[in-house]
Amino acid sequence: MRIVFVCGSLEPGKDGVGDYVRKLSKELIKNGHQIWALALNDPFISYTFQSLIPLGNGEPLELRLPADLPAKEKVAKASSFVCSIDPDFMSLQFVPFSFHHKGLPYQLSGLLKQFGKDRKWHIMFHELWIGMDRQSHMKHQLLGMIQRQLIKGLLRKLNPVLVHTHCSVYLHELKKLTDIAQRLPLFSNIPVLDPYRVSQKMKQDYTLSDELSIVLFGGIHSGTPIKAFAAEAADYAKRNQKNLKLIVAGRNGPELGDVVKDWEQAGLPAIILGELDNNQLSKLLTELCFGLFTTPVLLAEKSGAVAAMMAHGIHLICVAREWQPFGPVQKQNPLHIPVYEIGKLAQFFQTQPDFSKNVSVRSVSEQFIANLSNAESYG
Template sequence: MNIAFLCGCLESGSDGVGDYTRRLAGELTRQGHRVVAIALNDRYASDWARGTHRDRLRKDANVIDGPIVFQGGDDVGLRVLRFHSSLSWGERIGSVREFLRTQSPDVVSLQFVPYSFHPKGIPFRLARRLQSIGGDLRWHLMCHELWVGLGSSPPFRHRLLGAIQRRILASMIARLRPCRVDSHASPYIELLGKFTQHVGRVPLFGNIPVEPQQVPRDDSGPIRFCYFGSVHDGWGIEDAAGLLHRIAAPNGRTPQICAIGSGGAGAAAAWQRFRTAGVPVEEHGRCDEPKVSALLQSCDFGLSASSPDLIEKSGAAAAMFEHGLPVVVTRAPIWGDRFVSHVRQNCPLAVFGDAIDQPMKLERRQPAEHALPEIARRFAASLSTN
């Protein structure tokens, strides 16, 4: 297939959806598809154009003078076209229109997050602008996020902003008439079904490639729980610490957290509260991908502060699942038991609810497995048949 991806930003390591797009596009290229990734609102693009990051380019890359850049992807010659956010939307849309006219893609896949295209998450004119690229284009829409204010009792400002974002998304679907609208999480798929019947699920793959390790199993030391990513407000840390003790105690062992990443502003206080609750924390900070993969494989479980309903869209959880880790989900479901069966089916290594009440029966670490190649094959197959 000939596939064009559209997203906000493609700077490696600086945008989660951009990293997702690069990895998916790169894998599809490896599998023989013709792929280009286009960033429409990339505040890092000017650095590439000035040459600051040209040392990252592969030898076969062709750098065009100005804010538009082609570059080699990771291990493949992925074609990338990037537009700086300071350019007028007229310039960006006009250039994309002309470029896609020369490429004749079979499908244009929009990787959508409201905040990728507007700093406050309200890209009012985006649907109309994209529609103007070409009425004969065949669109696909991948919704990584829908709108804020989902769940129980959100604050008024989130309800108001969420209502605006919902209308923007509805307009996007109505104007582009995508052949398919996908998301990762079961609640999102149900909500999207109110706009179109052509809805599906694309599983999320991890953003850390598996680096096979020979890790001996140690049943005598602490049970290691990996936490990967940022620490957010509202996490019931004392309750989470209690869960970790409940899992470790029947085995005559103690819990220990292996924390990977900067963790954000609240991390230091959170880890100190875990230590006060009797759970030691081993902090590793930012690490390169091979080191992260090795640390994941040194642990017995993953640990997530997400809710079970949304674990399907957690990039950190996806990375832990791929590394064979059962992931202990410490928050209560947002929507009660409504999506529990879907989550258990789609994420069999997610540990939550009554499963924690039987710690001796919990799944143990499984062999690591690359998920991306199969997800890419299924993604391409779904676009070719819809």
């Protein structure tokens, strides 16, 4: 197949969706497909960049358009790029904030319609709208209503042959807008450097470990009950004579200071590593057994940090604020990850992890092509 992926940015290591596009593209290219990538709103460059020859590492040819480029010029450059390729499919990798700094990409559907006219479209919704949960602020709920309408208009204008999303909660919402939505699992963007060692770690008995180093990788959400978790963790370590510390890696956001403070006030050490490259991160995650994340468990399926830690054999626990969507929930815990409750932390350390939900880029790419082929047959 000839496929053009369209996303916001393709800056390596700076944009999760861009990294996703690169990794999926490399797998598809390896399997004989012809892939191109178009960054339509890239804030990391100040000029138009186009690769003219393959880079030699299996990555797709790409066109990157700076965020401040006028819409008319974006259409002209993107049209020329797409016409020269004549793809079988255009694949939009959608996150509202990738195409507009306030998450309101009013012009997006019009731009896509202009340079992708009469093309077969696929849309992957990495994100939908904010304010989807009962606990969200009214301001977010109102903004989310506008974002939902924009998504509804996007579906109407592009008339895609196939729609994907990673998350079961999002799939439930998308099915209210279209009958062609399907779930495509999320793979890890972080390559596993030592698959054998990770596979051996997954077979060991996690309950026997005396070193309870807990890794927190990625963004930290507000409202996380870290203070209660840290106090209970300290008590568990003392009663069971375990060495316990927190290791924080990645881009964590403004909540990091409060998390470290709560952890240290509980009498436990915290090590802040900051951003690591993929090799450093893979080595770290391979060494450790336990981890936590602060994304609500209903949204864990769309978390790149969760996917990366699971791929490296990390026994995870969700430590997050309450997040309950307005609509009914069909799958309360789709990845079967333990959720922290006060007084029940010991159960986490005394149970074996479930890695049955792990997926690979290979399996995802195979499903992606199979779903597209089926859509093409019936489209």
